Amino acid sequence: MSTVPDSVGPAEPSIHQLRLFLVLCEELHFGRAAARLHMTQSALSRQIQDLERRLGVVLFSRDSRTVFLTDAGRALTVEARATVEAMGRLRVHADQWARTLAGHVVVGTIGAEAAMPYTHAILEHLRARHPRITVEIRSLNFTEHLAQLLSGDIDIAFLRPPVPPTIELLELATEPRVACLAATDPLADRAEISLADLADHAFLDVPPEVPRVWWDFWAVDPRPDGTRVRYGPVVADMEGLLLAVARGEGMCFLPAAARDFFPRPGVRYVDVVDLSPSVSALGWLTQHRHRPGVQAMREAAAAAMAAPGWGHIPSR
Numbered sequence: 001m002s003t004v005p006d007s008v009g010p011a012e013p014s015i016h017q018l019r020l021f022l023v024l025c026e027e028l029h030f031g032r033a034a035a036r037l038h039m040t041q042s043a044l045s046r047q048i049q050d051l052e053r054r055l056g057v058v059l060f061s062r063d064s065r066t067v068f069l070t071d072a073g074r075a076l077t078v079e080a081r082a083t084v085e086a087m088g089r090l091r092v093h094a095d096q097w098a099r100t101l102a103g104h105v106v107v108g109t110i111g112a113e114a115a116m117p118y119t120h121a122i123l124e125h126l127r128a129r130h131p132r133i134t135v136e137i138r139s140l141n142f143t144e145h146l147a148q149l150l151s152g153d154i155d156i157a158f159l160r161p162p163v164p165p166t167i168e169l170l171e172l173a174t175e176p177r178v179a180c181l182a183a184t185d186p187l188a189d190r191a192e193i194s195l196a197d198l199a200d201h202a203f204l205d206v207p208p209e210v211p212r213v214w215w216d217f218w219a220v221d222p223r224p225d226g227t228r229v230r231y232g233p234v235v236a237d238m239e240g241l242l243l244a245v246a247r248g249e250g251m252c253f254l255p256a257a258a259r260d261f262f263p264r265p266g267v268r269y270v271d272v273v274d275l276s277p278s279v280s281a282l283g284w285l286t287q288h289r290h291r292p293g294v295q296a297m298r299e300a301a302a303a304a305m306a307a308p309g310w311g312h313i314p315s316r
Contacts, residue, residue, distance in 0.1 A: 013054045013055060017054075022077070022081055024060070028066075028068070057070075103293065104136065105136070107155065108158070110140055112258070118172045121304040130296050146167075149283060150166065162213050166285060170282045172305075173279070175256050179275075180251060183267060185248070191270075194272065198251065204235050204251070247266075
């Protein structure tokens with residue numbers, strides 16, 4: 001009869017060894033088990049002996065003709081089977097993720113976000129980390145960018161907060177906001193103005209489908225003195241907004257990058273001394289944060305932000 005191994009090996013048992021152990025448990029015969037496993041009887045015996053050394057217990061009693069499970073062997077059979085099955089499930093889930101990460105992610109952008117340096121940096125890191133992912137970029141208007149994120153039509157978005165509470169954000173950059181005025185406006189030629197200077201100006205509005213929390217921030221409604229904003233025409237996208245401004249139908253506040261990305265005839269951009277800044281962010285639904293495409297984008301963003309020089313990436 002076998003005795004307890006003399007020493008305990010430092011290594012943990014391998015999944016391969018546990019699989020061999022389970023087959024031998026079923027066969028209780030080294031010859032049959034070895035044939036079933038397509039290996040030699042001596043190789044199987046060596047693996048079982050090594051497994052016993054690693055576990056520090058004798059699993060089988062052997063004589064010249066018979067193999068029996070010891071009490072320890074019987075006790076460990078359940079755990080061994082559970083471990084092998086868990087590893088099988090792990091492999092299945094890993095394969096599912098690998099297949100998904102070879103798939104497709106839909107990325108929404110608003111305004112000039114698709115052209116921003118941080119957007120390009122994150123997408124470059126995504127391509128480097130997951131070269132099999134295909135990326136679809138959708139340029140969305142004021143109504144669509146949050147609606148499609150909330151509905152799941154897009155997976156993730158480069159956007160400008162604030163957003164509804166069901167959306168999580170990773171802040172990427174900060175920049176000032178400026179007043180977007182008609183070139184004929186008396187304030188348009190000033191170097192800077194204040195919110196009080198704009199008190200009698202009509203502010204362009206957005207369709208009712210747009211979450212009000214978003215446009216209240218951009219309109220600064222209410223103003224610091226508690227007064228409510230007077231709204232003008234409704235606009236649904238950037239070009240409609242700029243046309244309405246140029247026609248003198250209303251004004252708005254935009255990120256300072258608009259100076260570079262949206263110069264238009266009849267439109268002027270003026271600094272506002274007491275206007276809070278704008279934040280650029282990557283946003284996704286909280287319930288979707290662990291979806292493979294969203295997770296891949298989040299990881300790419302984290303890698304991009306950790307890379308040298310990220311803090312020097314300009315917002316425009």
